[in-house]
Amino acid sequence: MEDTTYTKGIYTATIGVRATDSGQFQGLVSLSRDDGEADEATVYEVESASENEAEALDEARALAHRILGEIEL
Structure with missing residues (x-):
């Protein structure tokens, strides 16, 4: 799966998911x-x-x- 990224000015946010020990998932x-x-x-x-x-x-x-919305450029 390709990484999903969002940018604002010089900032880049890349989202992902990891499995937890309890069998659930965390963003x-x-x-x-x-x-x-x-x-x-x-x-x-x-x-x-x-x-x-x-x-x-x-x-x-x-x-x-x-x-990203909270970042002031």
Whole structure:
């Protein structure tokens, strides 16, 4: 599956999903900044786990939009 990314200015949010030990799924957002310096990303986790990958991906997508929406350029 290809990574889904969202950008705002020099920021890029990449969403993903990981399986938890309890058999559920958790959405993840990796936020990176492309300012010509070291490529360091911050990983954010969706607070709640989901029953399936599709729901977790939707939650990650919503989190990415919230994070990017709060960034002031």
